[in-house]
Amino acid sequence: MISKIKYNLRLLDGGSMLGSTLVQGKMAQGLLAQSNPPEGKLIVLTGPSGVGKGTLLRSLLRRHPDLYLSISMTTRAPRSGEIHGRDYYFVTRPEFDRMAANHQLLEWAEFAGNCYGTPRQPVEDQIRQGRWVVLEIELQGARQIFQSYPDALGIFILPPSMDALEQRLRHRASESEEAILRRLDRAKTEVNAANEFDIRVVNDNLEQALHQIELALFTPKPDLKAEIETVAV
Numbered sequence: 001m002i003s004k005i006k007y008n009l010r011l012l013d014g015g016s017m018l019g020s021t022l023v024q025g026k027m028a029q030g031l032l033a034q035s036n037p038p039e040g041k042l043i044v045l046t047g048p049s050g051v052g053k054g055t056l057l058r059s060l061l062r063r064h065p066d067l068y069l070s071i072s073m074t075t076r077a078p079r080s081g082e083i084h085g086r087d088y089y090f091v092t093r094p095e096f097d098r099m100a101a102n103h104q105l106l107e108w109a110e111f112a113g114n115c116y117g118t119p120r121q122p123v124e125d126q127i128r129q130g131r132w133v134v135l136e137i138e139l140q141g142a143r144q145i146f147q148s149y150p151d152a153l154g155i156f157i158l159p160p161s162m163d164a165l166e167q168r169l170r171h172r173a174s175e176s177e178e179a180i181l182r183r184l185d186r187a188k189t190e191v192n193a194a195n196e197f198d199i200r201v202v203n204d205n206l207e208q209a210l211h212q213i214e215l216a217l218f219t220p221k222p223d224l225k226a227e228i229e230t231v232a233v
């Protein structure tokens with residue numbers, strides 16, 4: 001079992017400890033540089049269920065309202081407080097299958113007994129308009145995106161430990177024991193694939209994790225080098 005994950009983000013320009021003001025300055029430069037001509041970009045955010053991707057994303061979007069978050073389609077039932085069209089498009093299995101068969105999904109996958117997919121049209125439209133589009137998706141979908149969009153930036157969010165992840169999943173208390181165990185099992189597979197992503201960020205401190213994501217977003221992909229050491233005992 002993975003008990004400890006050591007994370008080390010290195011940037012070739014040596015600027016691994018840039019302050020957030022500077023990051024925002026870099027963002028402004030990046031957006032200015034983009035405006036002529038605008039250059040769309042796909043950002044894939046993946047990480048095990050319960051790792052806190054949602055919270056990270058909400059903060060990221062508040063700080064960078066120019067980012068466009070793709071709203072996925074799912075056959076999963078809404079959790080309490082979730083809203084159709086804001087959190088997901090909640091659809092039936094036949095509706096989902098029809099979208100997939102008509103190539104209206106950019107990627108899709110089955111996860112813990114439900115289907116999840118990215119509606120193609122809005123993402124393609126936004127990219128064409130030069131927007132930066134964020135997909136918050138699981139591993140199989142991320143792999144499909146990396147095949148079709150090799151320039152997509154892949155960010156993998158890691159838990160501080162697998163025990164911490166289990167606690168978070170149980171604390172959420174929105175699912176049956178069987179569903180929690182399925183999510184935990186899947187989490188192990190996903191964490192083992194973290195090296196397929198451009199960078200890996202451990203989410204044990206929201207502010208630090210956000211800062212690392214911002215650095216990755218506003219650093220040109222060829223200049224971005226990251227490494228992870230996973231210690232198994």
Ligand code: 5GP
Nearest residue numbers: 049072108109111116117118136137138141
């Ligand atoms: P949840 O049921 O907890 O909202 O999501 C379960 C998993 O599905 C999460 O890992 C989430 O990132 C992933 N997911 C959400 N939307 C999509 C999607 O459109 N495509 C894929 N492949 N995975 C998704």
